[in-house]
Amino acid sequence: MDMNGEMIKMMKRKWFKVSLMTFGILFLPLIGYLFYFCVWDSSTAFLLSEAELKRENFLQDKQAIVYFSTTVPQNAFNDGLSYAVFVDDQGRAKSWKMDGLELGSMAAHSNQVFVEEKEKVRLVGNRYQVFPMKDKQFTGERTGYLEKGHFFYSIYNSGFDERGGYRSDVRWGNDKGFQTGTIPYYIRSSGEDGEHFYILTMDFTKDNKCYLKEINIINQKVEIKSLTEWRQSENSAFLSSILADEHYFYVVLYGEESDFHVQLLQINKQNYQMERYTLVKYPPNENDDTLTNLLPLGRESLHLYNRELYYVDGFGDIYTFNPLSKKVQKKFSLLDYKPTGGSNDEQLYFHNQYMYIFRFNPSTGQYVIEKYNLLNGKREAVREVTGIKEIMAEVSRRKKFAPVYDFKMLKDF
Amino acid sequence: MKKWILCGLSSLVVWGMHSPSYAASPEIYPYVKEIVAMQPGSSQEEVIADARQVAEIEQIDVEEVLKQMQQELAADVKKGEEEMKRKLHSGSDGRRPLPTSEKGNVFYTDAYSSGVNHGHVGVYYTNKNIVESTSGVGVREIEAKSVKVYKGAVIQSVKTSEGKRRAAADWAKSRVGKDGYSYNFANNRRTSHYGNKNCSKLVWSSFILQADLDVDKDKGSGVYPRDIRDSSLTVTVKTIQ
Secondary structure, X not given: OHHHHHHHHHHHHHXXXXXXXXXXXXXXXXXXXXXXXXXXXOOHXXXXXXXXXXXXXXXXXXXXXXXXXXXXXXXXXXXXXXXXXXXXXXXXXXXXXXXXXXXXXEEEOOOEEEEEOOOEEEEEEOOOEEEEOOXXXXXXXXXXXXXXXXXXXXXXXXXXXXXOOEXXXXXXXXXXXXXXXXXXXXXXXXXXXXXOEEEEEEEOOOOOEEEEEEEEEEOOEEEEEEEEEEEOOOOOEEOOOEEEOOOEEEEEEEOOXXXXXXXXXXXXXXXXXXEEEEEEEOOOOOOOOHHHHXXXXXXXXXXXXXXXXXXXXXXXXXXXXXXXXXXXXXXXXXXXXXXXXXXXXXXXXEEOOEEEEEEEEOOOOEEEEEEEEOOOOOEEXXXXXXXXXHHHHHHHHOOOOOOEEEEEEOOXX | XXXXXXXXXXXXXXXXXXXXXXXXXXXXXXXXXXXXXXXXXXXXXXXXXXXXXHHHHHOOOHHHHHHHHHHHHHHHHHXXXXXXHHHOOOHHHOOEEOOOOOOOOEEEEOOEEOOEEOOEEEEEOOOOEEEEEEOOOEEEEEEHHHOEEOOOOEEEEEOOOHHHHHHXXXXXXXXXXXXXXXXXXXXXXXXXXXXXXXXXXXHHHXXXXXXXXXXXXXXXXXXXXXXXXXXXXXXXXXXXX
């Protein structure tokens, strides 16, 4: 009986060991794999915690903001990624990690930054607040601050509604709360002048009609006013946001004459009379990268300063248009810049006579912010930004890529 | 008496387990968990419901449908893994914008979710705008220059007349505002052309309805993005470098 008892004990021990080994062989690699891909984040040291974001003086030493996101097809199983990057005075970046929001962006106003996210919006700075939103968004269009209404806003390419109409949802608000509404069109280009939003839409089923509309938020409702309409080639597309001065709207387009012909469309605000002016005619070549290199360097590629329009193309060339003389000239070219085949590894930010470029410089292997003076074309400063490569390495490790979709300076350097 | 009650209850349980039409539990079917694991986003119940629908139409066993779905899905995942090893994408390989192309042309790009390269396709409905079906949104339109793809993505022309390519593009565009997204790749050839669909189903339906062309390479239960890219009816006109 004792012998049997010993044997049973030994068998049990052996069984336990075998079970443990089997578990180890079968499940530990699986657990390790799941941990590696789903839990562990190698970029943790460069990520912001919510406690940091909540700090009242969080923005005090911040100089620039950048938004990266994976694209929608990479979000098939809800595993997309976005990063709101805050760069400090020393060029050190730390990122707030979020769910994927293709073409996402941020806005800044009066020591406050508005961060749009898939299911919420966040105010950082003066007073930290998070506002959950009832509808998820997957693709951004623009964000900003409307001076007249004293609110931040964001517009999205949302898809469609239950009745089959197109939906471009709008979120707007401030520290008192956020509202949502819908613009029932697919937006081709948009802009604002501090008082109103403007959108350009096209209807390919109605003789390729193009429409300019003014959007207002009145009594917590989105109101849409049609300003003018015209016919435009189905092969045309807009390359810039809509800009406005006291007399005209401006937007850059191509494809109206040919895909290599980039034009400025000027619309009179009083009578809606239109003129198209040639900005650049590229040598036509279907087989090289001209068609992708000519795409503008960033989403905000058009700037108005001191009665002169500035347009930056993907070759790194800066063109000016004078609305009075109608004269176009190639003003200057970016230094140490090689066209990236439209990779859009760059974004632009304009402030008065200065243009800032956030980009990855392949020759130095650095992310940098460069400052150009638009008046003389001089590059006045270059600042390396650290802490982004580590974030991108993490994105790559997850077999994804995250283009830079937005960049804004919070203060000068 | 207790024995009789227990026996009766046991019989009910056993009977329930062996009557697929009444059982709701996905565990009774083989392959379901594997299908869902390879196709995250879909639920076991959805997979079974789809398989049952197909089984009823084609007068075959639900298990047989599930087996076909699992085998094709596994083959596609394996193909994606093999391509992933060969290409070894880095983060900087992404970010290429889709260039302009002709209306009716299709594009294919690698696309990774949950570590799986499932690929992605869409169709040009003008030379600068595309229609695609994406999760969360469904069938949507977007400007080609806003769509970022991997290096090595291809633009392809379908071997048919220009008129039919344009008609296919118009049909795809007509689904914007109507069709949501479906995670069901595994038997999407057998579901309706109208209603929720994924990216490859959108392109496949466009050409089968408007050009009478089956642009699915292997014509199995499901049409996957790579099936369209590798079809003998699609020819690459541009590779994005």
